[in-house]
Amino acid sequence: MSKNITVILPAKDEADRISSTIEAIRLSKYVNRIIVIDDGSTDQTSQIAEALGVETYRLPKNFGKGYAVNYGVSKSIQSSDIIVLLDSDLGSSASEVDKLIFPVLQNEADVTIAKFPQAQRKGGFGLVKNLARYGVHFYTGQMIYTSLSGQRAFKADVLQNLGSFPLDYGIEISMTIDILRKGYTIKEIEVNMTHRETGRDMAGFLHRGRQFYQIFKVLLKKARKE
Numbered sequence: 241m242s243k244n245i246t247v248i249l250p251a252k253d254e255a256d257r258i259s260s261t262i263e264a265i266r267l268s269k270y271v272n273r274i275i276v277i278d279d280g281s282t283d284q285t286s287q288i289a290e291a292l293g294v295e296t297y298r299l300p301k302n303f304g305k306g307y308a309v310n311y312g313v314s315k316s317i318q319s320s321d322i323i324v325l326l327d328s329d330l331g332s333s334a335s336e337v338d339k340l341i342f343p344v345l346q347n348e349a350d351v352t353i354a355k356f357p358q359a360q361r362k363g364g365f366g367l368v369k370n371l372a373r374y375g376v377h378f379y380t381g382q383m384i385y386t387s388l389s390g391q392r393a394f395k396a397d398v399l400q401n402l403g404s405f406p407l408d409y410g411i412e413i414s415m416t417i418d419i420l421r422k423g424y425t426i427k428e429i430e431v432n433m434t435h436r437e438t439g440r441d442m443a444g445f446l447h448r449g450r451q452f453y454q455i456f457k458v459l460l461k462k463a464r465k466e
Contacts, residue, residue, distance in 0.1 A: 243321040245341060246273040250308035251328035255283040261326070262292050264334035270341045271324070275316060277308040285328075305390075306407035313399055324393045333433040340393040340429055349427035350398050351419055353384070354391035356433055368451045372413050375459045380420040386428050387416045388451075398424050409451045410458035417462055 247265050251258055258276070265271055275295045278286035280302030289296040297311065309325060316323055322344055326334055340352045372387040390412055402418050405411045419426060 243270070243345065244272060244319055245270045245322045245324065246275060246316040246320040247271050247324045247326055247337065248309065248312035248316065249274065249276045249289075249326055249328045250279055250305050250312065251276055251281065251285050251289075252279045252302060252305075252308075253281045253283050253285060254328040255281070255285050255288055257329045257331050258285050258288050259292065260331040261328050261334045262289065262294055264330070264332045265326070265337055267335045268337050268341070270322075270338055270345065273316070273320070275312050276328070277312045279303060279305065279308040304407040305409065306405045306411040309411060310404050310407075317396055317400060320396045322393060323396055323399055325390060327390050327435050329435040330391075330433055331435075333431075333435075336431040336433050337393075339431050340391065343427050343429065344393045344395060350395050350424035351426045352393045352429050353386040353389050353416075353426060354431045354433055355386045355428045356389065356431065368455065371452060371455055371459075375413060375455065376416050376420070379417045379459075379462055382420055382426075384416055384420075384426060384428065388412050391431070391433060398422075406454070406458055409454040413455050414458045414462075 249261065262274060265274055276289040278296060278298040280299050286296050286298040299308065313323065322341060324337060324340060326337065340354055343349050343352050369388060373383065373385060376382065376384050376387050398419065401422060402415065406414050
């Protein structure tokens, strides 16, 4: 029996990459629906997606990645067997999506998470990654090395049981903890995906600072629910 497999692409100002990302996903053997959630872009992101014939929703302002994901899930959860979340800046490397889907189709895992190759440029000093990794371990006893990766495939019933997600950069860490706490299985999958990397400049440090703060807030909230 064929499965309905939906890819959700939250996007903010990705006019330069959204086309190549969509075309790469269309090479998939499994995906039969693509949804773009334009999270308040100020460029032509949504117009490009619409011109490619993709189901597109444009939010009136920038609400954050978590909000965009929640919105996309609400539009697809009832009609999908598997839902895939991908970043919109993957470009041609989004063709690797089937590596995430196949283990879920084969019931090897309830959720898969992409493990990227080593970054080509120096970024931060590992503070955000370590906070995420050891935060997940603290609450679940499991070590997930890809806790921050936004490239994930889910059985739809997993997302139904998780409920809504944080609206900001805390979404992946919150998801990971809740998935494991509910007894679902996660499999980390090596892929040859690439996307924009933040460097050791002021913009990069500010970005990672926001990530650290928002992830730390999620971990504190999880503690209060213990």
